[in-house]
């Protein structure tokens with residue numbers, strides 16, 4: 001058992017060893033085949049040779065029988081048993097013969113069988129014996145029993161020897177074949193194998209090819225080498241292509257890496273479990289997370305997304321992209337370490353593996369911080385007033401629309417307060433826009449303190465504000481808010497080192513009582529505000545239907561005013577101004593009149609503000625000046641004989657026209673053109689002008705003075721009464737407002753004010769004109785405090801040009817001829 005196992009092991013080892021060597025394997029196979037064939041042939045030939053040998057020996061026995069046939073014939077013929085015995089003994093000496101039987105007829109002459117012989121009929125030869133005398137008579141019969149054992153042994157021995165030779169021959173042939181194969185096939189193949197083995201496919205072309213072993217160039221090995229070389233060529237080409245491809249891939253990868261690593265966009269790749277498997281440096285920089293910390297971390301670990309979008313939401317978006325394969329845009333925002341909010345728009349796409357399965361997502365984020373900041377700023381600018389931070393007109397419109405819709409649904413009321421700052425224009429014009437802006441900011445702040453959080457506060461532009469009070473159930477609630485606003489606005493504004501006083505006029509309207517449409521609602525509030533202004537400012541008015549009518553009137557007036565100048569509907573009237581010292585009329589104020597074709601006389605107090613609003617004031621102002629200059633010219637032609645001050649005409653100059661400032665050159669040119677004496681024109685300005693950009697105002701006033709005009713400060717005492725400014729500017733006259741004159745005989749304060757104004761003006765070398773003098777008592781008091789000139793109904797009301805000329809002509813020397821204008 002062990003032996004068999006050992007043999008099996010050896011056989012296996014041998015086979016394995018043999019497979020490693022073609023020489024051994026092929027030799028072994030040839031020998032095995034040879035041995036097998038030898039065995040087969042040997043087996044086949046042994047039976048054949050044994051048979052042939054048996055036959056040959058039996059033939060030999062037969063031949064032996066022939067040699068004794070004549071002797072046996074004699075013995076049989078004669079019946080000679082002795083002879084027959086001798087013959088048989090002689091035959092039995094031959095090893096082949098084991099038994100002899102000779103019979104003559106029925107008589108057996110001899111019958112001998114070697115002892116121990118087993119008679120086998122195959123080895124028995126019987127032959128009839130003919131008569132020695134011929135004639136075809138048979139005299140007996142002889143039977144030879146061949147020695148079967150001997151013959152078999154002989155045949156076996158012979159066949160074995162033959163088989164051994166055959167096997168040896170075959171083995172020899174096999175060995176020869178193996179040797180020949182070894183020499184002609186195996187060796188060249190082994191050499192070929194060695195050469196193939198030595199081939200360096202990357203070497204130069206010569207070394208990269210296999211040369212067939214000598215003498216084998218044309219046989220199968222040669223063809224194999226040729227095929228192999230073709231294959232090497234193909235492989236070399238493939239390798240070269242592969243190499244080029246690798247190079248290309250490496251180059252591309254390098255470029256992509258450069259691109260990705262230097263990309264300002266953040267790039268992150270997530271696997272199916274939302275773990276980051278790649279991030280670029282921009283990601284690390286923007287998120288403040290080092291790359292190694294960011295990798296392999298799931299999105300849930302992040303806290304950076306929180307401000308704008310939760311991780312769960314972000315993860316849900318990533319999942320959706322993976323499930324649907326549809327790209328998505330996500331805005332992510334987070335605070336950096338320095339606290340700055342950064343915004344990135346992430347473009348998320350699904351990534352697939354070679355089998356088309358989604359293996360994760362790629363997120364590329366572009367920094368939108370600045371753009372969003374600008375957008376938000378623009379949005380804010382589009383919605384909020386840049387100066388005050390309140391809602392602007394546009395946004396207010398939207399909010400009001402929403403409130404109206406809500407009120408309609410819920411059946412509630414809305415209160416709208418239209419707030420206009422009184423005399424803000426003066427602050428702006430006098431102290432400059434910067435101060436005006438600061439005042440507006442403070443006013444906005446005060447406004448927001450007067451209302452609830454839920455109320456809407458907006459700036460419509462300039463000094464106009466709006467407050468919307470939703471759920472305004474009672475008018476008194478709105479009145480209380482308006483009262484508080486007014487009260488707060490009355491408080492002095494301390495702005496940039498200046499103390500300014502303004503007030504607020506407020507118009508109040510209600511939805512749905514007064515109007516249900518947004519525009520109409522605002523228009524009603526505006527009209528109510530206008531009414532509040534007309535009622536003396538610093539107050540509020542609720543909208544009434546009459547206001548609507550008035551407002552429409554104003555609108556019609558504004559339209560008609562555009563045509564008024566061209567249609568000769570405007571006139572300049574003159575109101576005399578008397579000199580206290582002489583009682584003579586030496587000055588007059590030009591006062592504009594509009595004789596409306598339908599309405600009759602319209603007051604300048606009514607239409608001058610409209611003309612200022614729509615810009616007509618420039619043409620109208622120039623026209624008034626020219627008419628006044630002509631009147632002054634004519635009057636001065638009358639006066640030299642009268643004596644005293646030269647006559648002059650005061651012309652009201654609208655602050656709007658003064659600020660534009662292109663009038664003075666024209667006016668100066670016109671004075672020259674008509675040859676008017678110097679100081680015949682007094683330009684009346686309002687005191688608020690002096691507080692504005694000093695150099696500009698000063699320059700303009702000096703221009704007027706240089707052109708021979710004088711300057712009067714109108715309505716003095718009603719505005720800022722900034723005495724300090726009087727020193728700085730070239731003012732010739734102060735005009736005490738008629739509000740101080742009205743009660744001067746009854747109100748000691750008014751008298752004291754008038755007295756103080758006169759005293760101060762005189763100290764500055766300025767003469768004083770008192771307006772609105774209607775009574776002699778007023779005249780006397782004003783005269784007593786030192787007022788130089790008086791203007792009022794006591795002397796004369798404003799009158800048309802011809803009447804005025806007649807008036808002054810009458811008072812002047814009768815010899816002076818009055819020329820027509």
Ligand SMILES: Nc1nc2c(ncn2[C@@H]2O[C@@H]3COP(=O)(O)O[C@H]4[C@@H](O)[C@H](n5cnc6c(=O)[nH]c(N)nc65)O[C@@H]4COP(=O)(O)O[C@H]3[C@H]2O)c(=O)[nH]1
Nearest residue numbers: 591592604605608624652653654772773774791792793798
């Ligand atoms: N109750 C009373 N009133 C008296 C008396 N004496 C004069 N008045 C009125 O007082 C106003 C004086 O003009 P103002 O203060 O410059 O006030 C003027 C002036 O500011 C403006 N205005 C008039 N004409 C012009 C003009 O041509 N250009 C500009 N820019 N404004 C003008 O319109 C305002 C009103 O002008 P008017 O209605 O003409 O009113 C005039 C005049 O008729 C009096 O004794 N009692």
